[in-house]
Amino acid sequence: MALIELSNLHKIYQETKIPVPAVEGIDLKIEKGEFTAIVGPSGSGKTTLLNMIGGLDQPTEGKIIVDGTDISTYKSDALINFRLHHIGFVFQAYNLIPVLTAKENVEFIMLLQNISKEERENRAKELLEAVGLADRMNSRPSELSGGQQQRVAVARALASHPSFVLADEPTANLDSVTAESLLDLMEDLNGKFKMTFVFSTHDSKVIKRAYRIITLEDGKIKSDETRKVFTEI
Amino acid sequence: MLFLLAWKNIWRNKKRSLIILTAIALGLGCGLFASGAMYGMWDSTINAAINRDLSHIQIHSKKFKKENLIENYIPQGTELKHQIEKINGVKAVAQRIIINGMAASPTSSLGVYIKGIIPDEEKQVTSVASSIKEGKYFEGVGRNPIVIGLELAKKLDLKLHSKIVLSFQGLDGNIVYAAFRVAGLFETESSLFDKSNVFIRQQDLIPLIGAEPITHEIAVRLTTVQVMDQVLNKLRTMYKNLEVETWQQLAPELSVSYETLNFELNIFLGIILFALLFGITNTMLMSVMERIREFGVLMAVGMKRTRIFMLILIETIFLSITGGIIGMVLGASSIWIIAQKGINLSLFSQGLSSYGISSHLFPVLPLEFYPILFLMIVITAMVSAFYPAVKAVRLNPASAIRIY
Numbered sequence: 001m002a003l004i005e006l007s008n009l010h011k012i013y014q015e016t017k018i019p020v021p022a023v024e025g026i027d028l029k030i031e032k033g034e035f036t037a038i039v040g041p042s043g044s045g046k047t048t049l050l051n052m053i054g055g056l057d058q059p060t061e062g063k064i065i066v067d068g069t070d071i072s073t074y075k076s077d078a079l080i081n082f083r084l085h086h087i088g089f090v091f092q093a094y095n096l097i098p099v100l101t102a103k104e105n106v107e108f109i110m111l112l113q114n115i116s117k118e119e120r121e122n123r124a125k126e127l128l129e130a131v132g133l134a135d136r137m138n139s140r141p142s143e144l145s146g147g148q149q150q151r152v153a154v155a156r157a158l159a160s161h162p163s164f165v166l167a168d169e170p171t172a173n174l175d176s177v178t179a180e181s182l183l184d185l186m187e188d189l190n191g192k193f194k195m196t197f198v199f200s201t202h203d204s205k206v207i208k209r210a211y212r213i214i215t216l217e218d219g220k221i222k223s224d225e226t227r228k229v230f231t232e233i
Numbered sequence: 234m235l236f237l238l239a240w241k242n243i244w245r246n247k248k249r250s251l252i253i254l255t256a257i258a259l260g261l262g263c264g265l266f267a268s269g270a271m272y273g274m275w276d277s278t279i280n281a282a283i284n285r286d287l288s289h290i291q292i293h294s295k296k297f298k299k300e301n302l303i304e305n306y307i308p309q310g311t312e313l314k315h316q317i318e319k320i321n322g323v324k325a326v327a328q329r330i331i332i333n334g335m336a337a338s339p340t341s342s343l344g345v346y347i348k349g350i351i352p353d354e355e356k357q358v359t360s361v362a363s364s365i366k367e368g369k370y371f372e373g374v375g376r377n378p379i380v381i382g383l384e385l386a387k388k389l390d391l392k393l394h395s396k397i398v399l400s401f402q403g404l405d406g407n408i409v410y411a412a413f414r415v416a417g418l419f420e421t422e423s424s425l426f427d428k429s430n431v432f433i434r435q436q437d438l439i440p441l442i443g444a445e446p447i448t449h450e451i452a453v454r455l456t457t458v459q460v461m462d463q464v465l466n467k468l469r470t471m472y473k474n475l476e477v478e479t480w481q482q483l484a485p486e487l488s489v490s491y492e493t494l495n496f497e498l499n500i501f502l503g504i505i506l507f508a509l510l511f512g513i514t515n516t517m518l519m520s521v522m523e524r525i526r527e528f529g530v531l532m533a534v535g536m537k538r539t540r541i542f543m544l545i546l547i548e549t550i551f552l553s554i555t556g557g558i559i560g561m562v563l564g565a566s567s568i569w570i571i572a573q574k575g576i577n578l579s580l581f582s583q584g585l586s587s588y589g590i591s592s593h594l595f596p597v598l599p600l601e602f603y604p605i606l607f608l609m610i611v612i613t614a615m616v617s618a619f620y621p622a623v624k625a626v627r628l629n630p631a632s633a634i635r636i637y
Contacts, residue, residue, distance in 0.1 A: 051631045054533070056533055056630050056631040056634075057631050076538075077537065077538065080532060080535055080536070080537050080538070081535065081537070083533065083534065083535045084534070084535020084536075085535070089530075089533055089534055091530065091634060093526075095526065095527070095530040095634065097238070097527065097531075098245070098527075099238065099241035099242055099244075099245060100238065100241070104234065107234070108234065108238075109534055109535065111234050111235075112534075112535050112536055112537075112540070113535075156534070160534075160535070
């Protein structure tokens with residue numbers, strides 16, 4: 001069974017008198033261990049699609065099955081709980097909690113999962129070491145560079161043992177060298193831990209690295225290419 | 234970590250937090266001091282009334298309470314006095330003869346309560362002896378000394394050593410006239426008391442009324458107010474045929490004012506907190522609006538709405554409690570510092586004395602006031618947090634994370 005399975009997915013915004021379709025009848029399967037980029041111009045529906053996969057938005061029609069669970073009918077609180085245990089998020093603007101240190105930011109997710117203090121601390125240290133920030137654990141986000149903050153965000157996304165990581169324009173705020181280094185890290189984590197990454201991006205650097213590229217246009221899948229031969233794990 | 238996060242969040246915008254903290258601290262500090270001053274005023278008024286003549290407990294015959302007649306005395310008053318003195322918690326006991334009569338000087342006359350006392354005994358129970366402003370307490374005059382209030386002396390145009398004639402009904406029903414000489418002039422906090430009470434020695438009074446020693450009133454002074462109920466119950470069981478009353482029953486107007494004061498002061502501080510509530514809400518609302526994206530992220534990564542609500546609630550409670558504690562320390566220390574010397578209100582003493590209020594004000598606030606205030610602050614914080622917290626939990630994470 002695919003890790004993420006979307007069938008006949010529709011999203012129509014009814015905020016004005018005229019209904020605006022953002023996603024129209026998408027069928028898609030993403031397998032465990034994929035390193036996939038969803039691309040497309042502004043207004044193509046990639047953010048809406050990503051929001052629905054991430055359980056941040058509900059479809060008007062269709063099914064979203066993540067890890068064998070149909071989340072398309074989940075209510076808001078059930079979705080929050082689902083996100084906490086199944087999905088890791090990396091945002092464009094890092095979005096770390098500014099008053100907490102790098103380690104505390106990573107620990108925070110595990111705190112929400114009611115994990116013991118000792119286990120939280122050990123995992124936070126382990127993850128920050130894995131993203132190359134062993135020496136910056138006690139630094140606050142304001143004391144870190146953009147690239148370092150995004151690395152903390154990656155560590156935070158992995159802290160909850162998610163089924164996959166959704167990264168929304170993760171390199172948009174980074175210079176090219178830092179962006180490449182972040183992609184190296186993500187690729188490394190994908191290789192080492194078989195962690196599934198789904199990106200929404202405009203960035204050619206990300207597109208170049210992705211194994212699978214799903215291109216959206218007007219809320220529909222325009223193309224779905226696999227660059228490298230993807231082996232099922 | 235939620236508490237740590239809440240505490241750290243308060244100090245994100247130091248200037249804003251300090252402004253609201255100062256408002257809370259000053260508002261409460263000044264409110265507490267004003268409450269302390271009001272409390273102190275009533276406290277000293279009641280203490281003055283207790284010291285002046287009420288004492289803690291008084292005993293009368295049941296008939297005397299209905300009709301202030303000379304024949305309504307307490308049987309075996311002296312024996313009772315000795316019994317009461319042995320009760321635990323009793324500091325001193327005074328027997329009084331009380332007769333309604335007239336005090337006349339060559340120029341004028343006035344109705345007064347003539348109080349026949351044993352001076353040394355009375356000194357232990359009430360403060361008339363220490364309120365003497367001119368002359369001495371039953372000294373310096375050969376025969377029939379009398380101690381009267383300065384106010385009465387003014388009304389009757391009397392001076393120290395002047396002669397005063399008292400007239401009253403004796404036990405046999407005949408009117409007695411007797412001349413006394415002013416040995417001392419006293420002045421208490423109550424001009425009414427000073428105008429309407431004269432004190433003479435029982436040894437001078439008893440032969441005049443033509444009887445064996447009688448007692449109309451037994452005044453009991455206790456070691457502390459805390460034992461009052463205990464002693465009262467004991468006296469009531471011992472003397473079922475007599476009227477045993479505490480100062481609260483003897484002066485209900487004072488007692489009611491004192492009891493309602495607590496309520497009034499809580500309302501007063503409640504109004505201050507109510508005004509502060511809007512300031513706190515505004516501060517928290519600004520803080521929430523600045524963090525919309527962060528709340529969106531927290532919800533996106535799996536923080537439940539109840540926890541976000543709790544976070545804002547805890548932040549508001551921390552902020553309010555911090556201000557509240559500073560305010561309480563400010564208020565309590567200003568009360569303590571001012572209470573060392575008191576505030577001299579002698580400029581208004583004439584007006585105050587007509588209400589029996591002391592012209593020297595010592596602010597005081599009972600300790601039980603502080604936990605109530607603390608609770609009120611927490612409730613204010615919770616009410617203040619409600620709107621900003623609801624605003625935060627109603628955010629849609631998908632759109633909130635895209636707000637810059």
